Amino acid sequence: MMRRAVVKGVGHYLPERVVPNSDFEKSLETSDEWIKARSGIERRHFAAEGQTTSDLAAEAAKAALAMAGMDAADIDAVIVATSTADLTFPSAATMVQHKIGNTTGYAFDVQAVCAGFVFALSNANALIASGQADRVLVIGAETFSRIMDWSDRSTCVLFGDGAGALVLEAEGGTGANTDRGILSTDLNSDGQYKDLLYVDGGVSTQNTGMLRMEGKEIYRHAVEKLAQTAERALEKAGLVADDVSWVVPHQANIRIIQSTAKKLGVEMERVIVTVQDHGNTSAASIPLALSVGVQNGQIKQGDVVVTEAIGGGLAWGSVVIRW
Ligand code: ACO
Numbered sequence: 001m002m003r004r005a006v007v008k009g010v011g012h013y014l015p016e017r018v019v020p021n022s023d024f025e026k027s028l029e030t031s032d033e034w035i036k037a038r039s040g041i042e043r044r045h046f047a048a049e050g051q052t053t054s055d056l057a058a059e060a061a062k063a064a065l066a067m068a069g070m071d072a073a074d075i076d077a078v079i080v081a082t083s084t085a086d087l088t089f090p091s092a093a094t095m096v097q098h099k100i101g102n103t104t105g106y107a108f109d110v111q112a113v114c115a116g117f118v119f120a121l122s123n124a125n126a127l128i129a130s131g132q133a134d135r136v137l138v139i140g141a142e143t144f145s146r147i148m149d150w151s152d153r154s155t156c157v158l159f160g161d162g163a164g165a166l167v168l169e170a171e172g173g174t175g176a177n178t179d180r181g182i183l184s185t186d187l188n189s190d191g192q193y194k195d196l197l198y199v200d201g202g203v204s205t206q207n208t209g210m211l212r213m214e215g216k217e218i219y220r221h222a223v224e225k226l227a228q229t230a231e232r233a234l235e236k237a238g239l240v241a242d243d244v245s246w247v248v249p250h251q252a253n254i255r256i257i258q259s260t261a262k263k264l265g266v267e268m269e270r271v272i273v274t275v276q277d278h279g280n281t282s283a284a285s286i287p288l289a290l291s292v293g294v295q296n297g298q299i300k301q302g303d304v305v306v307t308e309a310i311g312g313g314l315a316w317g318s319v320v321i322r323w
Helices: 021-026 032-039 053-068 092-100 113-129 191-196 215-236 254-264 282-295
Strands: 002-013 017-020 043-046 077-081 106-110 135-143 161-173 181-189 197-199 211-213 246-249 304-311 315-322
Touching: 002 053, 002 113, 002 181, 002 282, 017 021, 021 032, 032 254, 043 161, 053 077, 053 092, 053 135, 053 161, 053 282, 077 092, 077 113, 092 106, 092 135, 106 113, 113 135, 113 161, 113 181, 113 282, 113 304, 113 315, 135 282, 161 181, 161 282, 181 215, 191 197, 191 215, 215 254, 215 304, 215 315, 246 254, 246 282, 282 304
Parallel strands: 077 106, 077 135, 246 304
Antiparallel strands: 002 161, 017 043, 135 161, 181 315, 197 211, 304 315
């Protein structure tokens, strides 16, 4: 008998304002065709003025709790994966905890940029497996629109805002890969690649900063490292590509998603794609895609779901879940 972290609820929230690619044509030398062809992105949501990451996160959390049939008071831990917290401190997670009305649990943020949700999920799994929590709310939430350089066409057209959340609950499992819940995790980082993707400011350097990216280099690392980590996670779970019901990748670029699926040997019919509607929402992109996949009737109980993500650091990883 072992403790498994089983998904009981999932939900998401997107800010009201939708920005189509054509909006960028007004201020930049770019086109809807270029953005679509190079990234697969057609539109993205941007948070309203005054709307913060914890606002988006709290809405996603409420939706996930509703699906789980749980109250905020049932939650032992709240983990928010984000690189765009409302304030330097306290954590976005404690703000979410307050906004949903939980006073008995503990809350903290995880910062691993676009891989943040995979890192948070892996930490939540460890808390549940070790008995430090029975029910964990894991949220990915971002407002990347706040760190865009609007004069840089090679980055500002790629990102969006949003939030997604999962409720995990401890359940007894046999230890076999037929159990429901998180079956395996694989986390990696390598700080030597800092200059490929970073924000050129922060608390210790006295300005908020803006996102800087070497897109081509990131692309090259992404396909190789994403396939590698997903394969490793599958191997740890004792599964192969044919066992996979759904790949739910970080949604950065349709070409990265397609190349990684090909490398993994999973056809695109088994990949959840939302990048056209959300753009790259960093740590929010996987829980957003999970929520949309469940809402659309694609992901069902018992399915083998492989999540994989890479981002600034570089940091990358994969989590295999039997839904
Ligand atoms: N509109 C029009 N032209 C553009 C735009 C734009 N928005 N942006 C760049 N260009 C130009 C470039 O200036 C370049 O022109 P040049 O040849 O005269 O120098 C040309 O288009 C080609 O640019 P490339 O960078 O070679 O285009 P590429 O096909 O590599 O696509 C892209 C760029 C979309 C950024 C791609 O490299 C990519 O997706 N990389 C990965 C980025 C990513 O996924 N990051 C996120 C992962 S981690 C995270 O999520 C934080």
